Amino acid sequence: MVAPRLSPPTLALLAVSCGPAAGPPPAALAPAAVAIPPAPPLEAPARTTGAPAVDPSSPLSLPAASIPPASWIEPALPEHQRAQAHRNLFREHREIALGEHVAIVAAKGDLAGAAGGAGLGVFAIHEKLGVVGPLRLPARSTWVGVAGPPNDALYAATPEGALHRAAGVHDALKPDGFAPRGSVAGATAWDAAGGLVAAAAGERVSVSADEGQTFTSAVVAPGKRVRAVLVRPDGVLAAVVEGPARGQRPGAPDTFLSLDRGQTWKRSAFQPRAVERAGSWIWNGDATCPAVLSRDGQQWTRAASPDLLHGRPPLDMALYLSTAIRASAAGSFRSAVAPPAPEPPPRGAAAAGREPPCKSDDEMGMGGIVGGIMGAYGAACExxxxxxxxxxxxxxxxxxxxxxxxxxxxxxxxxxxxxxxxxxxxxxxxxxxxxxxxxxxxxxxxxxxxxxxxxxxxxxxxxxxxxxxxxxxxxxxxxxxxxxxxxxxxxxxxxxxxxxxxxxxxxxxxxxxxxxxxxxxxxxxxxxxxxxxxxxxxxxxxxxxxxxxxxxxxxxxxxxxxxxxxxxxxxxxxxxxxxxxxxxxxxxxxxxxxxxxxxxxxxxxxxxxxxxxxxxxxxxEVQGRLAPAPPGPxxxxxxxxxxxxxxxxEAPPAPAPPVEERRFGPAGR
CATH class of the missing domain: 2.130.10 (Methylamine Dehydrogenase; Chain H)
Incomplete structure (x- = not known):
C-alpha cells in the first residue's frame, strides 16, 4: 500500500497516551489545545521491494492488527433475536405492597412462581438501599405484605393460611430468610401495615399485633363472607363484606370499620362503590370523584385531592432498566405513611349513604393539547x-x-x-x-x-x-x-x-x-x-x-x-x-x-x-427559497x-450463489 498524494503535510495529529492517573487529579483542566505540540511527521506505509504496484482504484484496507481480539467479546445477537434487546423486562410489574421505605413489585404470575424460579421474580425497591431482588419467597406464596415499625418487615402467606416473616429485604434474599409465624386457616385475603397483620376467613377477620405470631378474630357481619380487609398504618381497619343477593345478582358489598384493632366492627355511614388502600389512604380509588376515609377512621371526605397522592412519585418507578443515570429526591416518594390520611371533613360535610355514580362533567374532557412541530435545524455544514x-x-x-x-x-x-x-x-x-x-x-x-x-x-x-x-x-x-x-x-x-x-x-x-x-x-x-x-x-x-x-x-x-x-x-x-x-x-x-x-x-x-x-x-437558496432539486436521487x-x-x-455486495432448482419434464427427471 502506498501513501497517495504526498503533498506538503496538511494533516496535524497528536496521539496522547494516558493510563491510570498517578497521584491526585489536577486542580484545573487546561484546554486541550494548550498541551498540543507541533505535529510529528507522518509515517508513510512502506512498499515491499519487488512487490507489484497497488492499483490506485482498488479499495484501501487497513493494515493487519498486531494485538489479538479481546477474550471477553460477546457475539452480536442474530437479527431474529434483536427485537428482544433492550426491552423493558419489568413492563408488567406492579406494586403489590408498600411500607414506610420499601415497595414490593411483581408481575402477574411471578408471585406464585418466585420460589420455584419461574418468571422474572419479585423485587423490592428500598428508598435507602435501592433495588433488591429477586426475593426468595416461601413456596406457593399467594400474598406479600410489608409492616413495621421499627423496620419494614416482609410477610408472605400460602394458600393454607400459613404466615412467614422476613426481618427486612436483605433477609428476603436468603433461602431461609422467611421464618414461619402463625396461621389463619382458610384465609382468603390479607393486609399488613404499621404494627398489624390481618387476614379474612369466612365471616371473620383475624388480627395480629405481635408480628404474626398469634391472632385474635372477630365476626364482622354475621352470615356475610369477608371479601377484603384493609389495614391503615395507624391501626384503623376496613372490611368489605358480601351484600345480600338480589335475585340471581349479587348485591352491592358493604364496608365495615374498626377502631380497636379488629375486636369490634361497625357498618360505615358511607358506602363507597369500591374500596382500596394506597398507603394511608383507604378510598374509593376514583380520582375523578374521590371519597377518602378521614383521619378519625369514621367519616369520609370528598375534599381530599388525589394530587396529594399521585403527586408523589411511587417507588416502583425505579424498576425501569436504562443506561441513563437517574435519581429522585430523598423523602419525595409515596409510602405507607405519606401522604397521611386527610383531616375529617367540616361538620355536616361528611359523605353518607351509598355512593351514587360519579357526576363529573365528562363533556369538558382533558382538552386538546396542540403540539406544534418545530423544525430543529442545526448549523449548516459542508x-x-x-x-x-x-x-x-x-x-x-x-x-x-x-x-x-x-x-x-x-x-x-x-x-x-x-x-x-x-x-x-x-x-x-x-x-x-x-x-x-x-x-x-x-x-x-x-x-x-x-x-x-x-x-x-x-x-x-x-x-x-x-x-x-x-x-x-x-x-x-x-x-x-x-x-x-x-x-x-x-x-x-x-x-x-x-x-x-x-x-x-x-x-x-x-x-x-x-x-x-x-x-x-x-x-x-x-x-x-x-x-x-x-x-x-x-x-x-x-x-x-x-x-x-x-x-x-x-x-x-x-x-x-x-x-x-x-x-x-x-x-x-x-x-x-x-x-x-x-x-x-x-x-x-x-x-x-x-x-x-x-x-x-x-x-x-x-x-x-x-x-x-x-x-x-x-x-x-435562490432569493430565500430553495432552487429546484437536481435530477437523480x-x-x-x-x-x-x-x-x-x-x-x-461502494460496490454492492456480491450476490448469493443461486439455489439449484430441480427441473421437471423429460429432460430434467
Whole structure:
C-alpha cells in the first residue's frame, strides 16, 4: 500500500497516551489545545521491494492488527433475536405492597412462581438501599405484605393460611430468610401495615399485633363472607363484606370499620362503590370523584385531592432498566405513611349513604393539547465538516446488557435551582446485569470509587461506566456478565463530555470526547479515548487522542483509531485520513481527498475497508427559497476510499450463489 498524494503535510495529529492517573487529579483542566505540540511527521506505509504496484482504484484496507481480539467479546445477537434487546423486562410489574421505605413489585404470575424460579421474580425497591431482588419467597406464596415499625418487615402467606416473616429485604434474599409465624386457616385475603397483620376467613377477620405470631378474630357481619380487609398504618381497619343477593345478582358489598384493632366492627355511614388502600389512604380509588376515609377512621371526605397522592412519585418507578443515570429526591416518594390520611371533613360535610355514580362533567374532557412541530435545524455544514455532527454507529446488541435502575437518591438541599438531581447524588443508582435471552436480571452495586456515575455505555458485551472523578475528570470502570467492576484509570477529559461509544469487531472501543459544531469560529482539537482489546482491568488499556482539525474518529482493530481531519482552509472540501496505533507513529492513509458530498458517518468495515456515508448537498437558496432539486436521487449512499485517495461509490455486495432448482419434464427427471 502506498501513501497517495504526498503533498506538503496538511494533516496535524497528536496521539496522547494516558493510563491510570498517578497521584491526585489536577486542580484545573487546561484546554486541550494548550498541551498540543507541533505535529510529528507522518509515517508513510512502506512498499515491499519487488512487490507489484497497488492499483490506485482498488479499495484501501487497513493494515493487519498486531494485538489479538479481546477474550471477553460477546457475539452480536442474530437479527431474529434483536427485537428482544433492550426491552423493558419489568413492563408488567406492579406494586403489590408498600411500607414506610420499601415497595414490593411483581408481575402477574411471578408471585406464585418466585420460589420455584419461574418468571422474572419479585423485587423490592428500598428508598435507602435501592433495588433488591429477586426475593426468595416461601413456596406457593399467594400474598406479600410489608409492616413495621421499627423496620419494614416482609410477610408472605400460602394458600393454607400459613404466615412467614422476613426481618427486612436483605433477609428476603436468603433461602431461609422467611421464618414461619402463625396461621389463619382458610384465609382468603390479607393486609399488613404499621404494627398489624390481618387476614379474612369466612365471616371473620383475624388480627395480629405481635408480628404474626398469634391472632385474635372477630365476626364482622354475621352470615356475610369477608371479601377484603384493609389495614391503615395507624391501626384503623376496613372490611368489605358480601351484600345480600338480589335475585340471581349479587348485591352491592358493604364496608365495615374498626377502631380497636379488629375486636369490634361497625357498618360505615358511607358506602363507597369500591374500596382500596394506597398507603394511608383507604378510598374509593376514583380520582375523578374521590371519597377518602378521614383521619378519625369514621367519616369520609370528598375534599381530599388525589394530587396529594399521585403527586408523589411511587417507588416502583425505579424498576425501569436504562443506561441513563437517574435519581429522585430523598423523602419525595409515596409510602405507607405519606401522604397521611386527610383531616375529617367540616361538620355536616361528611359523605353518607351509598355512593351514587360519579357526576363529573365528562363533556369538558382533558382538552386538546396542540403540539406544534418545530423544525430543529442545526448549523449548516459542508462536506467533511458534517462528520462533526454525526454520531458513531451504535455497537450491535449482545446477550448481556449492563444497565441501571432509576433508584438513585439525591439530597434536595444540595441541588441548585434548575439543577439535575442525578448530578448531586447522595446514593448512586443500583446497576444490573441483564441476560436478554433468559430474561434474567441480577442487581449489582455501583463500583467502589464511583459515588457520582455520569454515563453508562455498552459494547461487545461489557459495560463502560464513566464517573466524575476529582477535579471533574473522568474515572472509567468496566465489567462484563460475570465478575466485578474493574477500575481502568482516570482521564483529564471532563466526565460529562465523554460519549457516545463505538466498537471494532475485535473489542477495540472508542469513547468520543467533546466537539464543537462545524460553525464554531475556532475549532478545538477533536478528542477521544481509545481502549485496546486487552483483558478487563488491564493497566494502560485506555489512551487519549487529540486531533488538530479533526472531524471524526472511529475504532479500528488492534486498539487503533481511524482519524479524519479537514484543514480549516478547505471549508470541508478536503479530507485527510490517518491511522493511530498504540506503540506506532501515526500512519498517513490519504491526503487531500476531495469531498463533493456531505459526509455523515465514517466506518471501518469488517474486512478493513474504510467507507463513508454521504448525502448529496442540498440545492442552493435562490432569493430565500430553495432552487429546484437536481435530477437523480438524494438519499444517503455509501462511498469507499481507494488507494488513490478518492471516494467512490461502494460496490454492492456480491450476490448469493443461486439455489439449484430441480427441473421437471423429460429432460430434467
Amino acid at each position: 462536506g467533511a465538516l458534517c462528520l462533526l455532527q454525526a454520531a458513531p454507529p451504535q455497537p450491535p446488541p449482545t446477550r448481556t446488557w449492563i444497565t441501571t435502575f432509576g433508584d438513585g437518591i439525591c439530597d434536595p438541599a444540595l441541588v441548585p435551582p434548575g439543577g439535575a438531581c442525578a448530578a448531586h447524588l447522595a446514593r448512586p443508582p443500583t446497576f444490573a446485569v441483564v441476560d436478554q435471552l433468559a430474561s434474567a436480571v441480577t442487581p449489582v452495586a455501583a463500583p467502589e470509587g464511583c459515588p457520582r456515575p455520569v454515563t453508562l455505555h455498552n459494547a461487545a458485551g461489557v459495560g463502560v461506566l464513566v464517573c466524575r472523578g476529582g477535579g471533574g475528570g473522568a474515572a472509567i470502570f468496566v465489567r462484563g456478565a460475570k465478575g466485578a467492576w474493574h477500575a481502568e484509570g482516570s482521564q483529564t477529559i471532563p466526565a460529562e463530555a465523554l460519549g457516545p461509544i463505538a466498537a471494532a469487531p475485535d473489542g477495540t472501543l472508542l469513547l468520543a470526547g467533546p466537539t464543537l459544531p462545524a460553525s464554531a469560529p475556532r475549532r478545538e482539537p477533536l478528542q477521544a479515548l481509545v481502549r485496546s482489546p486487552l483483558p478487563l482491568g488491564a493497566a494502560q488499556a485506555w489512551r487519549r487522542i487529540a486531533v488538530l482539525d479533526g472531524v471524526a474518529a472511529a475504532p479500528a482493530p488492534g486498539g487503533a483509531a481511524l482519524l479524519a481531519t479537514s484543514p480549516a482552509a478547505s471549508a470541508g472540501g478536503r479530507l485527510d485520513l490517518a491511522l493511530d496505533r498504540p506503540g506506532h507513529p501515526v500512519l498517513a492513509l490519504a491526503r487531500g481527498v476531495e469531498v463533493h458530498q456531505n459526509l455523515t458517518r465514517m466506518e471501518v468495515r469488517d474486512d478493513g475497508r474504510v467507507r463513508f456515508r454521504a448525502l448529496p448537498k442540498p440545492a442552493p 438524494r438519499e444517503a449512499r455509501w462511498l469507499e476510499l481507494t488507494h488513490g485517495g478518492e471516494l467512490v461509490l
